[in-house]
Amino acid sequence: MDLVLHVGGVEVSLLVVIALGVTVGIVAGMFGVGGGFLLIPLLHVVLDLPLAIAIGTGLCQTIATSLGSFLRHRAMGNAESRFDILLLGGSVVGVLLGGLLLESLSHMGSVALFGKEIPLIRVIVTAVFLLLFCTIAVMLWFKNTPILATPQPGPLARIRIPPYVNLPTAKLPQVSAFSICYLGVFIGVITGLLGSGGGIILIPLMLYGFGFDIRTAAGTGIIVVLIVSIVGTVQQAMMGNVHLGLATTLMIGSALAAQVGAGLTRSLPPTFLRKGLALTILVSNCALVVKVLR
């Protein structure tokens, strides 16, 4: 007997959903990310789910992974709480704007591309996905993680628009409060639009944009990802885009597999992990493009 779930008019096998959850969990645990960047393309490409449902359910699943990460990092005490507070103000309004954008895109009809009628929501979401995640993949592939003892302020930390704040845990003085708040808006819009929790975008921005050291970057921002995921999920649920049965099944598979992934991290060299994450991002993006054009 094959157990199935009915999601958005599509019949999906429970075993396939668990396998997807396990795959995403291993990757999320290995690279210390939420896994939304991989889950959304997988739900859309492998399970053939409508993009809006893939995004809503992906956001819901991110609550579980980011909650686990938040509890782990809180115990370590590496977070720059001032950065989190500033980021939160922008990201909450941003995620609501991203959700509204997604909703209005889903009513905008379709465009002709390569002799095919493709819904506009798929074209725009795939284009933003590609642009953003391919940039991150290239950065991860070519740039080394900074391991300086005293952090050097990055380009975003050098923006001269008052008022300024000191970030004591990150050891960065006089950083523009506006640069952090509006970065929050950007992270929120992307989260609401793509369903990706924002962690994978935040980490490179903190490392290379602000000049955080890797430990502080890993501990900072996860509370924002958690809150933004909750706000985004509530908004998507009100639009009918969250399938609770699917999200719960994915959560169980990914939560258990994330522990295995985290264990694998210790036995693999950092360069392999960095380049492995870049390759995973590129492959999931290619799959999304093939799906849109097919």
Next chain:
Amino acid sequence: MDKSGWLYIAACLLVPAAWGITSAWLFAKIDARRKPKTSQSPAQPPVDYSI
């Protein structure tokens, strides 16, 4: 885009700005309160080794 859409975009620009100004003011107050405490701590008296 209808009026509520534009209002929402305006809110997205204004709310983070207000949040940033309030937070920066609050953090500056916390920093100012911490600094006098460290400067007021009594200096260690020089050790007199004379016999």
